[in-house]
Amino acid sequence: MDTRWSGEAKYQTLLAAAQAANSQRDLSRVLAAVAGALKGLVSVDGLLVFTYEGGRARMRAIYLRGAPRRSCESQQAYLRRFSEATGAADGTYVARLRDAIERDRRTLVFNDKNDPSLEGTAAKRSGAECGVVVPLTMGEAFVAGLTFVRMTLSPFSPDEVQVLEDVARPVTTAVANALAFEEIQRLRGLLEDENLALREEIAATAAAGGIIGASAALREVLERVARVAATDSTVLITGETGTGKELIARAIHTGSPRAKRALVRVNCAALPEGLIASELFGHERGAFTGALERRRGRFELASGGTVFLDEVGELPAPVQVALLRVLQEREFERVGGSETLRTDARVVAASNRNLEEAVREGKFRSDLLFRLNVFPIRVPPLRERAEDIPLIAEYWASQYTRKLGKAIKGIDESAMAVLCGYRWPGNIRELQNVVERAVILARGSLLGLSDFELPSLAAAPEAVRLARAGPGDERQQIEEALKASRGRVYGDGGAAEALGVPPSTLESRIRRLAIDKHAFRRRGSAPPALKP
Numbered sequence: 223m224d225t226r227w228s229g230e231a232k233y234q235t236l237l238a239a240a241q242a243a244n245s246q247r248d249l250s251r252v253l254a255a256v257a258g259a260l261k262g263l264v265s266v267d268g269l270l271v272f273t274y275e276g277g278r279a280r281m282r283a284i285y286l287r288g289a290p291r292r293s294c295e296s297q298q299a300y301l302r303r304f305s306e307a308t309g310a311a312d313g314t315y316v317a318r319l320r321d322a323i324e325r326d327r328r329t330l331v332f333n334d335k336n337d338p339s340l341e342g343t344a345a346k347r348s349g350a351e352c353g354v355v356v357p358l359t360m361g362e363a364f365v366a367g368l369t370f371v372r373m374t375l376s377p378f379s380p381d382e383v384q385v386l387e388d389v390a391r392p393v394t395t396a397v398a399n400a401l402a403f404e405e406i407q408r409l410r411g412l413l414e415d416e417n418l419a420l421r422e423e424i425a426a427t428a429a430a431g432g433i434i435g436a437s438a439a440l441r442e443v444l445e446r447v448a449r450v451a452a453t454d455s456t457v458l459i460t461g462e463t464g465t466g467k468e469l470i471a472r473a474i475h476t477g478s479p480r481a482k483r484a485l486v487r488v489n490c491a492a493l494p495e496g497l498i499a500s501e502l503f504g505h506e507r508g509a510f511t512g513a514l515e516r517r518r519g520r521f522e523l524a525s526g527g528t529v530f531l532d533e534v535g536e537l538p539a540p541v542q543v544a545l546l547r548v549l550q551e552r553e554f555e556r557v558g559g560s561e562t563l564r565t566d567a568r569v570v571a572a573s574n575r576n577l578e579e580a581v582r583e584g585k586f587r588s589d590l591l592f593r594l595n596v597f598p599i600r601v602p603p604l605r606e607r608a609e610d611i612p613l614i615a616e617y618w619a620s621q622y623t624r625k626l627g628k629a630i631k632g633i634d635e636s637a638m639a640v641l642c643g644y645r646w647p648g649n650i651r652e653l654q655n656v657v658e659r660a661v662i663l664a665r666g667s668l669l670g671l672s673d674f675e676l677p678s679l680a681a682a683p684e685a686v687r688l689a690r691a692g693p694g695d696e697r698q699q700i701e702e703a704l705k706a707s708r709g710r711v712y713g714d715g716g717a718a719e720a721l722g723v724p725p726s727t728l729e730s731r732i733r734r735l736a737i738d739k740h741a742f743r744r745r746g747s748a749p750p751a752l753k754p
């Protein structure tokens with residue numbers, strides 16, 4: 223045994239190393255402290271700490287004598303400077319030594335820099351001649367690898383290796399703490415970003431309210447939502463503008479086991495083509511002009527949660543390729559980055575564009591559509607579920623009444639009839655806006671016809687008239703007009719013209735009211751024979 227390494231000296235050194243190391247939270251300062259404590263016992267020129275992540279070694283900290291960290295330099299900046307200076311790739315370190323270090327927990331000694339197992343390692347590229355790699359463990363757990371290097375060709379003796387192993391033991395706690403601290407910082411950053419997304423989320427949900435409606439068409443949609451929510455399947459929601467696609471996407475997230483994590487929405491149509499990839503996948507510092515900091519993308523933020531790709535049909539072609547890879551392999555890279563990241567985020571996409579058509583036009587990849595379309599949900603337009611109109615109108619009327627502090631009790635019958643007869647090209651969003659305006663304008667306690675401003679009301683006098691007349695009178699009016707036209711709906715002197723409505727509209731009303739128009743033709747002006 224080396225005389226320097228016995229009794230009191232040993233005790234003092236271990237104590238000094240442990241104390242020095244434990245007084246630092248920052249890893250490279252821990253290493254500097256250890257180097258200081260070793261002074262006079264074992265000469266080392268540098269120390270490195272690395273961990274294993276997904277099978278790859280990752281350098282976490284470095285201390286090099288003669289290349290000290292600048293006083294206000296961050297650890298990352300220092301590592302980067304080191305990597306650039308030595309050409310050691312991106313902090314990756316000794317991947318092939320993993321079996322010995324991580325699995326077998328063996329100390330490795332390299333006294334010959336030409337040892338083939340050092341090929342390509344950061345230690346070798348940094349100019350180290352000799353090295354000792356000690357596995358740091360706590361109980362059963364592997365914490366990190368600690369490497370001591372010498373820049374001169376003076377082999378480590380077995381005694382010195384013993385010293386380094388002894389020193390490494392009390393240092394383990396400090397390294398574990400420093401790594402945990404780093405992890406906390408990382409998670410805190412993630413949490414802050416996620417909180418922001420969550421806060422935006424809560425505001426949006428509060429404004430959106432629930433999904434109102436009792437029609438069979440909507441019930442079918444909600445059933446599909448309930449069935450797919452529990453799974454991790456990709457969902458593609460289609461439907462005209464304003465039909466409630468976003469609400470459905472939220473319902474899928476809320477009903478899923480991911481509800482506690484973020485639902486991160488990306489409007490693929492709102493971002494300029496050049497920024498969408500960085501928004502989705504993040505970017506590295508300096509990836510493009512203006513990329514001053516590394517930024518996490520939405521797929522990273524949605525870890526454990528859901529990414530909602532709104533207007534997915536608008537994705538530019540290169541991003542379609544990257545998204546396809548995420549859906550197939552769950553992998554992506556940040557813009558300007560080479561590190562492959564994995565995501566476990568669930569994807570829900572929506573489009574009001576006909577994607578099959580977009581595929582035919584060559585604007586959307588068919589393989590991407592195939593991957594997105596695992597579980598399609600079509601949200602029907604409002605005109606296909608007219609039964610929902612009164613419910614939704616009343617719902618928004620009461621919401622806005624409360625919000626605006628008014629004393630409105632509801633919508634009167636004639637106004638409701640008009641709302642039900644309108645085609646709602648803008649679907650629920652249009653209905654919601656019309657109701658909001660009516661609540662603002664209303665003076666009475668019931669919303670009446672004059673409170674609603676529908677763009678096509680002027681063009682649809684029939685709707686107004688029929689609505690004013692009430693449903694009972696509607697039949698009578700139509701029958702009278704048919705009587706006068708002898709059952710003819712179309713053309714000059716037809717019933718449609720007399721009522722001032724498009725013939726197709728009248729036809730559908732005739733069908734709805736089960737009026738037998740042929741009865742008028744056959745019997746001339748005789749009283750109509752009504753179907754039950």
Ligand SMILES: Nc1ncnc2c1ncn2[C@@H]1O[C@H](COP(=O)(O)OP(=O)(O)OP(=O)(O)O)[C@@H](O)[C@H]1O
Pocket residue numbers: 429430431432433434435461462463464465466467468469470574614617650651654
């Ligand atoms: N069933 C419903 N009951 C009540 N309100 C609804 C319902 N569906 C949608 N809405 C409301 O209608 C508005 C439009 O809904 P949403 O934004 O989900 O539609 P969208 O299909 O995503 O529209 P776009 O294609 O224009 O993006 C929202 O304010 C939403 O709260």
Ligand SMILES: [Mg+2]
Pocket residue numbers: 467468532
């Ligand atoms: Mg939308």
